[in-house]
Amino acid sequence: MTQTPWWKKSVVYQIYPRSFNDSNGDGIGDIPGMIQKLDYIKELGIDVIWLSPVYDSPNDDNGYDIRDYQAIMDEFGTMEDFDLLLQQIHERGMKLVMDLVVNHTSDEHEWFIESRSSAKSPKRDYYIWKKGIDGREPTNWASNFGGSAWEYDENTEEYYLHLFSKKQPDLNWENPLLREDIYEMMKWWLDKGVDGFRMDVINFISKDQRYPDGEVKPGNKYASGSSYFRNGPRIHEFLQEMYTKVLSHYDTMTVGEMPGVGVEEGKLYTAEERKELNMVFHFEHMGLGDGEHGKWSALSWKLTDLKRIMTKWQKGLDQKGWNSLYWNNHDQPRVVSRFGNDNEKFREKSAKMLATCLHGMKGTPYVYQGEEIGMTNVAFPTIEDYEDIETLNWYKEQKEKGIEEAEMMRAIYARGRDNARTPMQWNDSKHAGFTTGVPWLQVNPNYKRINVTNSLNDPHSVFYYYKSLIELRKKDETIVHGSYHLLLPDDEDVYAYTRTYKDDMLLIVCNFSSSVQTRSFSELGERKVDRILSNEDSKQTYSLENVELSPYEAFIYRLT
Structure with missing residues (x-):
């Protein structure tokens, strides 16, 4: 039997360096600060750390504008600091995946x-x-x-x-000399000992060489143009060349960030025999609630739509590729505010429910820093409190169009990228223990209640629930390998599915509502019910008939 690749059994933790932990009081997270917190990440049970860019950068787009691929940004430390970080991660039995940003560089490169x-x-x-x-x-x-x-x-x-900031000119992947320079840089990092790459907007690197105009929507000056650079004509050729020349020589984990990728393309990118990538980040579920103005519309969303999207990917890549599983990252709002309920009554319970729903699925789960303690979105009073270039540019454009201030701020509160970038909340001291100085971005005011110290002191916290889910993946083959089957597809309150592997079946049920729900799962037949994990510690269910679910209740049962 073929051995399961390590990345299929792993759980990944994303560190956003500027906001994680500041060791020297300059208000900016840094590499020595990460080293200080490795035992915390290990305690959670994490296998792989994905490190957002730490390369030398003028920082126009928070490090995604790279000036030197083989140097460390001064604010984050030195290459010696990085080498120590890598060593310390490996000594704890974890791996490190770097961000690879090769659609564009800084204009200062x-x-x-x-x-x-x-x-x-x-x-x-x-x-x-x-x-x-x-x-x-x-x-x-x-x-x-x-x-x-x-x-x-x-x-x-x-x-x-420049598909992003004007300080981020796009690289010309049609040039073989450019590609060779990129491959040499990748080998340099892999020879250092890094364990793989998360590849930023990697499906943008092949452009339609005709460079046609796009269709301009009413009220806009410019067209999307995305159909001419997303999943472009030579993208698979480029990735297969990258695999042949670089990745095939190392034991790596690769994940491609791919806006606009669908399931059929996802199969091509991740099928093992095609030798491209291990998995992709798609954005279909992140687009829920998008409207006329994309994410800034921030409309309501339906659970049936979320189920349809997640099921499509679970089914589509089953036996044909591999899924990445994520609820949030440095570009997305906090999941408990987005898909759960962040008021104090339901925050912890809905955070655990969302974790159950995602970690019960087939694929490699990603935990974004602070997700494991239930950090929430933030609503700063004024636009001057925000730092994100995308948010500030959008606000400026809308203001010029005469859009009301309150409407713009509502959209920013719901979907702005700074929601994810507020500093990590370590304790209830000033600035949440993130820094002894002035933080580069304000801390979420709720840090007195929501912080790591409180979580570690509470055996029933969101942190320990995540830890239990991660432990389950390490020891349960059905979580890793089992096929997925959706139940109750038309239900707007309850997300239920099974995972089946050989003779084993798991039932995962999640109540996405703030009200009591009762459901029957008798279609699964007469079975013995064994509770594996639940966010309702006191409850026991021994029957699949008339299962009562309290608000935001979630459980995983083994059925025999």
């Missing part, structure tokens, strides 16, 4: 400085340069951060493409 120096520069084609058309940009594509995706360069009288 030496490649770009050389590229823009002259139209005849040897590095010119490391980036995407085009002449304007009839006095305007080469295409009408919009940047993901607002405005045009093209920036004019007076020196060479051409435009360069």
Whole structure:
């Protein structure tokens, strides 16, 4: 029998460096601060740490604008600090996955400085340069951060493409010399001992070489253009080349962040025989509640839609690929505020319910820092309190359109990226124990109640519930390998499914509502019920008939 790859049995913990732990009082999280907290992460039961970018960067987009791929940002420490972090992680039996950002660099990267120096520069084609058309940009594509995706360069009288900030010029993957330089950089990190990569917007690297205009929606100046760079014409060729030249020589874990990827593409990216990636981050469930203005519409969502999306991916990649499982990350709002209930009465219980729902599924679960203690969204009083470039650009655009302040702030409170980036809440001391200085972004005011110290002192906390779920995955083959089957597909309050492996069956039931629900699971037949885990410690159910679920109750039962 083929041995199960380590990443299929692992649980990943994402660290967002600026907000995790500050060791020197400058208000910014750093690598020595991470080292101080490794025992905490180990206590949770984590197998893999995914580290968001720590590379040298001018920090226009919080480190996703890289100036030097083989240097550490001064604010975070030194390469010696990084080497010690890697050593300490490995000594604790954990692995480290780095962020790989190769759709774009910083405009301060030496490649770009050389590229823009002259139209005849040897590095010119490391980036995407085009002449304007009839006095305007080469295409009408919009940047993901607002405005045009093209920036004019007076020196060479051409435009360069930037799908994100104008300080993040896109790399030209059509250039084989550029690709070789990227592969050499990846090998440098893997030779250091890192255990894999989370690849930032990796499905954007192949652009449609015709560079056509997109369709402009009414009221907008620019078009999405995404159909011309998402899952582009050579994307699978590029990833297979990356695998052959780099990844095949190491025992790695790879996950591709892929906005706009569907299940059928997901199979192509993750099927083992295709030799591309181990798993992808799709965004279908993150799009729930999107409206006319995308995520900024922040509309209500239906549980049936969430079930449909999760089930589609569970079924679609079963035996054909591998799923990544996540509720939130550095770009998404806090899950207990998004899909649960963050008022104090139900916060902990709904956080445990959401954890049960996700960790019961097939795939590799990801825990975002603070998720394991039930951290929530934040509502800062004014726009001046926010730091995120995407949020600030959107606010500026909407203000120019005359949108009301209250409406804009409601959208930011619901879906803004700074919800995830408020500093980690370690204790109830000033600034939540994150820093002795002034934090780069304000701490969520609820840190006095919601913090790590309180969680570790309470045996019934969200932290220990996550720990139990992680332990279950380590010892239960059905959690790792079992097939998934959805129950009650039309139910708007209860999410229920089974996991089956060989002769073993698990039943996972989650009440997403704030009211009591009663459901019957008699379709599963006459079976003995054994409770494996529940967020209702005092309850026992011995029958699948008329199961009463309290608000936000969740359980995992073994059926024999």
